[in-house]
Amino acid sequence: xxxxPPRLGARSGGLMNRLERxxxxxxxxxxxxxxxxxxxxxxxxxxxxxxxxxxxxxxxxDTESFGFPVEDVNFASADGTKLHGWYVSxxxxxxxxxxxxxxxxxxxxxxxxxxxxxxxxxxxFIFDYRGYGKSEGEPDEAGLYQxxxxxxxxxxxxxxxxxxxxxxxxxxxxxxxxxxxxxxxKAAGLILESAFTSARDMAKKVxxxxxxxxxxxxxxxxxxxxxxxxxxxxxxxxxxxVVPFEMGEALFRAANEPKTFYVISGAGxxxxxxxxxxxxxxxxxxxxxxxxxxxAP
Numbered sequence: 001x002x003x004x005p006p007r008l009g010a011r012s013g014g015l016m017n018r019l020e021r022x023x024x025x026x027x028x029x030x031x032x033x034x035x036x037x038x039x040x041x042x043x044x045x046x047x048x049x050x051x052x053x054x055x056x057x058x059x060x061x062d063t064e065s066f067g068f069p070v071e072d073v074n075f076a077s078a079d080g081t082k083l084h085g086w087y088v089s090x091x092x093x094x095x096x097x098x099x100x101x102x103x104x105x106x107x108x109x110x111x112x113x114x115x116x117x118x119x120x121x122x123x124x125f126i127f128d129y130r131g132y133g134k135s136e137g138e139p140d141e142a143g144l145y146q147x148x149x150x151x152x153x154x155x156x157x158x159x160x161x162x163x164x165x166x167x168x169x170x171x172x173x174x175x176x177x178x179x180x181x182x183x184x185x186k187a188a189g190l191i192l193e194s195a196f197t198s199a200r201d202m203a204k205k206v207x208x209x210x211x212x213x214x215x216x217x218x219x220x221x222x223x224x225x226x227x228x229x230x231x232x233x234x235x236x237x238x239x240x241x242v243v244p245f246e247m248g249e250a251l252f253r254a255a256n257e258p259k260t261f262y263v264i265s266g267a268g269x270x271x272x273x274x275x276x277x278x279x280x281x282x283x284x285x286x287x288x289x290x291x292x293x294x295x296a297p
Contacts, residue, residue: 237267
């Protein structure tokens with residue numbers, strides 16, 4: 001009597017083992033090939049995912065309609081890249097806010113936010129990273145850090161600001177820039193709003209099927225923050241649809257004392273500064289009062 005398919009005895013078992021071993025290497029090679037393809041594809045679009053600049057003339061540049069004075073500041077990064085910023089002075093200011101903005105648009109899109117900050121006793125210096133607004137070049141992680149340091153140096157060197165009167169403010173992507181400045185320069189305090197822990201952590205959320213290790217950008221905020229000795233205020237909307245609220249909590253746990261975590265109730269990622277209302281700005285004022293020198297008599 002014949003059987004079909006044949007019975008799997010010792011010989012056929014050996015054949016099956018050889019077949020299985022023969023299939024392993026093609027599978028491994030295919031897996032490596034797919035990872036390489038992903039790496040190439042990700043490398044080609046990574047910067048466009050992380051950085052979403054709008055170059056001049058795109059934006060809102062009619063500064064005369066803002067209701068507050070704007071001084072254009074042109075300066076250069078360490079590698080010679082020409083950068084642009086706005087310096088907004090306020091009578092009776094106790095200090096200056098160095099603002100590292102988020103990844104989309106340019107500084108002109110923050111005009112409404114700047115107007116609302118004018119209720120605080122602070123001057124504001126907001127600048128565009130390379131490739132944004134009127135700043136030259138193309139954005140990347142190394143440039144982001146260089147440009148933020150250059151903006152700080154402008155305030156100290158050209159504007160005569162003392163480090164003990166400077167507050168570093170990083171919003172979303174700008175959190176990485178602000179923390180980098182805080183690790184290399186002195187300041188009175190650090191404010192992080194809607195900030196993530198790292199680019200790789202964000203990649204796990206946005207692209208869970210792609211290994212975070214394929215990203216060349218680190219944009220690590222959590223690690224440097226844990227080593228930082230500077231008063232820190234962390235603000236995060238509890239309905240943030242872009243950067244998980246849990247990342248704000250993780251940043252607060254990592255930060256050293258003195259530190260404050262303020263939950264912006266009902267706020268998402270981009271509406272914090274107007275949904276927060278008076279309690280939100282009260283949190284700012286409290287922090288400013290704690291870290292800045294008292295006003296001159």
